Amino acid sequence: MTPAPKSPATASGGAARRRRGPRARAAALRNRLMLRVFLPLRKGRTARLHYAAILDGQTVNLHAELPPSAGLPERAEIVLGRGRDRFTTEARVYEGPAGQALVDAVVLLGEDVGGAPVGTGRRRLRLRLGTGRRSRTLSLLLLRPPVPYEGPTKPMAASPVTGERHRIGRSFRGSARVISTGARPSVEVTKVHLTHAGVTVDVRLLGVRAEEPWAEFVASGRRIEQPVTALAADAYRVEVPLDRMPPRGSRPDHWDIVLCDRAGRSLRLGRRLHDVRNPLRVFAMRSLAITPPGRPPMIVQPRYTPAGNLRVTCTSMPEAG
Incomplete structure (x- = not known):
């Protein structure tokens, strides 16, 4: 008996699953490399993000823990940059309940709303610390990308003012970045x-x-x-x-x-x-x-x-x- 031909919907679903397969395997491999290789190598030289999200379509919310080697600095700021372009915004540094140094920061995206002129493309998120005249810059390590939540509302996919789209991503080594694209027509x-x-x-x-x-x-x-x-x-x-x-x-x-x-x-x-x-x-x-x-x-x-x-x-x- 000749098998019945597959419907277009079934065929397209199978093609989508085949496309997702390599991506899922690549993501799993990157996570293993990050946790087993890059994280131990970078542990004392990076700040670890416990929370990173863009909830309103244009404001980055960050909560990070500093490595013990950083101590408790007097000041901190977030540096958003690509190449020689830099945008800085003040961050709050404080001591946590277990004595760890924590940092909270908010970064507004979009020159039209008074924030960082990000345009399109990828920009690194870094943390600059200072005590007296000394300063040092740390990468922000993002182990797990933001996970969509359930409920009647969802994270904004685009700025409500400009329509530009921003999301939190990470490099192959786990460094956090902001990825921006223009407004959809x-x-x-x-x-x-x-x-x-x-x-x-x-x-x-x-x-x-x-x-x-x-x-x-x-x-x-x-x-x-x-x-x-x-x-x-x-x-x-x-x-x-x-x-x-x-x-x-x-x-x-x-x-x-x-x-x-x-x-x-x-x-x-x-x-x-x-x-x-x-x-x-x-x-x-x-x-x-x-x-x-x-x-x-x-x-x-x-x-x-x-x-x-x-x-x-x-x-x-x-x-x-």
């Missing part, structure tokens, strides 16, 4: 104005520019073009054309919104820069009965899909019994 919803007169949506562009943009409202078998109004650089407002969106029959119509431009780009409107796992539930908006000019009343509800895309649902008003 997206249209971020900043405000939804919902009144009995209609709905307007404010957005801003991240990681992309638009040439003579317009909005398109798309439902099953229907497409409506709508102009947008510039509010500021890369910020726009669109009026939802409810007078052209009456429901057909008793079933609701679900409208997605896309920003298009003359260069051929098209991006869905949505909310991406947040830390919630269920935007549909957390960012819930009320529904309103709205009567567009020349149209019968209908129930309008803007909402976010589980993926964070903005959707406007229009439903016929139930007839009075």
Whole structure:
């Protein structure tokens, strides 16, 4: 009997597992080398990070223990650098309950928010200690990368201001670093104005520019073009054309919104820069009965899909019994 052909989903799942296999083996080998070779060699010359995370998309939080050879220095600062570029920020050094020297530090990322001008790429995290006129610099050893936690919220994947993405990584020898990439091209919803007169949506562009943009409202078998109004650089407002969106029959119509431009780009409107796992539930908006000019009343509800895309649902008003 000829075996049934594998479905595309099964084939793609197998390919993904094959790709993950070498990566997992390489990560396990690196951990063994770090724990058995590099850690003993670097034990007295590095500060060990007990905690390192970026929780709000743009602020690095660090908690480290100094080696005994460092003593209890008078001052400490974090040095974030690549090549000759350096950014320093003050750290707090203090004695722990067991007499160990501990350091806490916070590093803000992004020149636009008043922090380190990181741009894109990898930058080393190091610790500079000082007592009197003497100073020394230690690498920050990260044995275990941050682990995502469970719950209704999650670590921010991007800065809520710039959309730039930052994460904590480590070198082959275990030294901590910040890895930064630019904002993903997206249209971020900043405000939804919902009144009995209609709905307007404010957005801003991240990681992309638009040439003579317009909005398109798309439902099953229907497409409506709508102009947008510039509010500021890369910020726009669109009026939802409810007078052209009456429901057909008793079933609701679900409208997605896309920003298009003359260069051929098209991006869905949505909310991406947040830390919630269920935007549909957390960012819930009320529904309103709205009567567009020349149209019968209908129930309008803007909402976010589980993926964070903005959707406007229009439903016929139930007839009075």
